[in-house]
Amino acid sequence: QIWTVLPGLLSGDGERRRMTALIAALIAGAAAVAGLVFFGAPAASGPLAERTPKDLEIQMGENVAGQINLFMKPCGNGEGVGPLKGVIDAMAAKGDVGFPIRFQLVRNSAPNAFALPGGQVMATSGLLEALGDDQEAFLAVMAHELGHVRARDSLKAIYRNAGAGVVLDIVTGGSGAAQQAVIIAGQLNQLRHTRKQEAAADDAAAEILVASNLDPAALARAFDAILSAASPAGDERDLPDWASSHPDTRARIEKARARAKAGGPPPLSPEDWAAITKACNGA
Numbered sequence: 053q054i055w056t057v058l059p060g061l062l063s064g065d066g067e068r069r070r071m072t073a074l075i076a077a078l079i080a081g082a083a084a085v086a087g088l089v090f091f092g093a094p095a096a097s098g099p100l101a102e103r104t105p106k107d108l109e110i111q112m113g114e115n116v117a118g119q120i121n122l123f124m125k126p127c128g129n130g131e132g133v134g135p136l137k138g139v140i141d142a143m144a145a146k147g148d149v150g151f152p153i154r155f156q157l158v159r160n161s162a163p164n165a166f167a168l169p170g171g172q173v174m175a176t177s178g179l180l181e182a183l184g185d186d187q188e189a190f191l192a193v194m195a196h197e198l199g200h201v202r203a204r205d206s207l208k209a210i211y212r213n214a215g216a217g218v219v220l221d222i223v224t225g226g227s228g229a230a231q232q233a234v235i236i237a238g239q240l241n242q243l244r245h246t247r248k249q250e251a252a253a254d255d256a257a258a259e260i261l262v263a264s265n266l267d268p269a270a271l272a273r274a275f276d277a278i279l280s281a282a283s284p285a286g287d288e289r290d291l292p293d294w295a296s297s298h299p300d301t302r303a304r305i306e307k308a309r310a311r312a313k314a315g316g317p318p319p320l321s322p323e324d325w326a327a328i329t330k331a332c333n334g335a
Contacts, residue, residue, distance in 0.1 A: 101207040106151065106170070109207050113170030116210075117156070120174070124158040127177065127332040133157060135324045140173070140194050142319075146263040147195070147256065149202040155194075159332050163278045165193050167200040169207040177332035182281035187318040187325045189277060192257055192270035192308075199256025205249045247300065254304055258311050265316040272308035275301060 101109075137155050144153045151171030158174050163182035165175040173194065183189045200206060245253070258268035279301070320328070 100211045101204045104204075104207060109204070110151065110170035112207070112210070113154075113168045113172040116168050117154075117172045117174070120168075121156075121158070124160050124174070124176070126156050127159050133328055133331050135320055136328050139191065139319045140198075143191065143195055143260050143264050144171075144198050144201070147198050147202060147260040149198050151201055153198070153201070157328075157331055163281045165197055167197040167206050169204070169210060171201055173197050173201065178281070179278070180329050180332065182277050183274060184277075184329070185325070186270070186273055186277065187320055188266055188270040188315075189274040191264070191266060191318070192261060192268070193274045195257035195260040195264075195266075196253050196271060198260055199253035200245065200249070202256060203249065203252060205245050205253070208249075209245065250304070254308065258308070261315070262313060264319075266318070267313055267315045269309050269312035272305045275305045275308070 137153075140155050141153055144151075149171070153171045153173055156172075156174045157180070158176055160176040161178045161181075162176055163178040165173070165179055167173050175190070175193070179193065180190065183193075254271065257271050261268045261270065318325070
């Protein structure tokens, strides 16, 4: 009987079968992990966000904001920006966003704004430059970001991106650096909110603007100004991600215009607004 088995052992057939089985098992395991990360994690992001204590989300937002501030330096934290913070706080109260808002102007030439978890909202000096004297358009962008805060969209995106970080950590040896890189990169990409989330944030912006006695069509003016500033040729591929993550920017502009409703004067005086637009000047 040994003469029956020996040729297989000598030829390596058994070893090849074991290696084939091992490779098949590894592929199946990788597919299962990928399915969990890229399909299971996104599906679970909403329920996970809803069950996350708000104080924990606030801490997460502070941590991410601190990382972003390493290369997007805050500016305008003096008295000159105080009136703007007060207006944003009042809008957040009218919109019942559920978090205390910590607003920052940061130095970056791209016209952009984004909400981080737990009530952190940032706007760039480039956005102020793009919108110029149109205070109402700037506040419309802030109302849009407050809509993301209320829906906890950034926390949901962090949970989605954390799944990709797990896979990268497996590849890079589990140092944790990959997850951090994914989270930070995701924040700067406005965390790739879905089309549904962007539409809901536009709806929330209209609601908050009306409650604040401002014209909802100001959001359309903001989009137009950002289109012109970020892409003079009109190519949406050059837009910041918060405006260009989805191919329906023009439709969103038209929808915002259709919501036009006369409001009162902008809440900040021309002098206050001039001080705010200059807050990021200098080194």
